Amino acid sequence: MSESHDGEHVHPESGEELSLYARRAQAIEALLVEKGVCSTGEVDRMMNMVESRSPSDGAKVVAHAWSDPEFKARLLADPRSALTEIGYSLPDTTPHLAVVENTEQVHHMxxxxxxxxxxxxxxxxxxxxxxxxxxxxxxxxxxRGVMREFGLELADSVEVQVLDSTADLRYLVLPRRPTGTENLSEAELAKLVSRDCMIGVTDPHVPEGVAAS
Amino acid sequence: MAQSNKYRTGDQVKVRVDSPSHHYRTPTYIQGKTGVVVAICGRYRNPESLGHGGDGMPEQLLYRVAFAQNSVWDRYQGPSGDKILVDIYEHWLDPVGV
Structure with a gap:
């Protein structure tokens, strides 16, 4: 381990003492760079990308899929290239994304x-x-108990499929488009899509007065 | 690599029971359980090698396997159609009823 990352040298009175995990992460990064596994530039680029993304990006993708059935089909079949179409290019170093669609019959979480x-x-x-x-x-x-705590009570006729992302795929849930939203613009639709409904613990919430009667 | 898939979509498979001393990505709760292959996710470098500085080769086929929740948990409360889907590498799966 390089000397410069030795946590012993951090002075508590400076108020900048790093946690055990922060020091461990720094030490691992220093080692990976030292061994040529990755560069600090690569680490910074990945960190910047993750920090720049937020659930509102996912919401835009969902709203676009709701508005354009052909895009939705491409998104489900080949998420990476479909996302590139709308300006979200995922670096090759990121794990593969799979998009799963909630329907009347099946709810994913x-x-x-x-x-x-x-x-x-x-x-x-x-x-x-x-x-x-x-x-x-x-x-x-x-x-179902977890979803209930997030305010979603599913009928027994809906099959719940829990996806345990144990390996090389990351899952995005494409929630069901709420009824009564036929006249909303894509931007308005995106506002209905929360982070939690893209994890599948709940459904999109339509505030009073937004849906057409 | 010309290796072919050992399983196809719809095949019944049983997850091996093992607790290797190295890194692995097959959760304990699903070991020994029988499920059905619902998707073939592709080939990926083996995390059991990657986790220890190896090159992850040869690549392993990854399957998405669906298990009935009530076959995984004795006291599952939900309807019998509910499922848990787990991504499992080929070398952790054995054929069933062959």
Missing amino acids: VVCTLCSCYPRALLGRPPDWYKSFAYRSRAVVDP
Whole structure:
């Protein structure tokens, strides 16, 4: 390990003492760079990309898919190239994205029981609860109970499919377009799409007065 | 690599029970359970090698396998149609009923 990353040298009185995990991350990054596995530039580019993405990016993608059935078909079949069409190019270094569509018959919900795999390249960083042991265990054992806590009560006739992203794919849920939104513009539709409904723990929420009667 | 898929969509598979001392990505709760292949996700470098500085070769086929929730959890509360879908590498799967 390089001397410059030795956490022992940080002075507590400076108020800048790094946590154990921050120091560990720095040490690992320094080692990876030292061994030529990646460059600091690559690390910075990935960090900048993740930090620049947020659920509003995912919401735009969902709203576009709702408005354009042909785009939706391409998004489900080949997310990476469909996203490129609308200006979201995912770097080759990011894990493959899979988009799963909620329908009247099937509702998807995403979890990573092993760690915190999440479509960061599109949605940015996951919420803290997504990474919690409570969510990671309850999402697989009692998904309907979790959804109830997010305000979604699904009928028994709807099949719940929980996706455990254990490996090389990251999942984005394409929620159902709410009824009564036929006259909304794409920008208005995007406002209905929350981060949580792209994880699948709930459905898009339509505020009073927005949907056509 | 001309290696062909061992399983096809619709095939029943059983997850191996193992706890190797190295990094692996097959959750314990799904080990020993029987499910159905619902998608073939492609070939990826083996995380069990990548996790320890290896090159991840040869690549492993990754399958999306669906399990009935009530076959995974004894006291599952939801309807019998509910499923859990887990991405599992080929070398963790055994054929069923062949």
